[in-house]
Amino acid sequence: MAAVAWCACGSAQSLKTGDKVPDFTLPDQNGQPFALHDYIGKKYLVIYFYPKDESPVCTKEACSFRDNYDAFTKKGAMVIGINGGSVSSHHAFQQNHQLPFILLSDSANKVLKLFGVKGSFGLTGRETFVVDLGGKIVYTFSSMLKGTKHEEEALAHIPGNP
Known part of the structure; x- marks a missing residue:
């Protein structure tokens, strides 16, 4: 199991509604590069940061996104989870x-800092960003202990029928 990365992210200002989402490229759970700019304008994006694969709240959060994944896709949205865990940890968590x-x-x-996600309780932060087709952040939600609320809040802020 991967160690939790501590984040002293206080130096970066947290992104807020109306800000343009920063571009980035990171490896996915299969080790393949994922470039955000390839998806801007094609789908609404739900980008959620979470502290650790397999931790209780993070698992509930991920499973909440999984259980409502069809509602996101019907609204034309793509869900993306990010944290400091390794590619292999993410692959195992996904499987x-x-x-x-x-x-x-x-x-x-680096991306966590670009978004200004704050850490607490000695863990990296738990924050969700909803990005529209123009690449602007239309909603943010932050709660360390209410993991399942992230999915609910994100889905409510994507236009269209579920």
């Missing part, structure tokens, strides 16, 4: 819980 969405490895916490 173990049959997660149908992409998990990205941000081992140096």
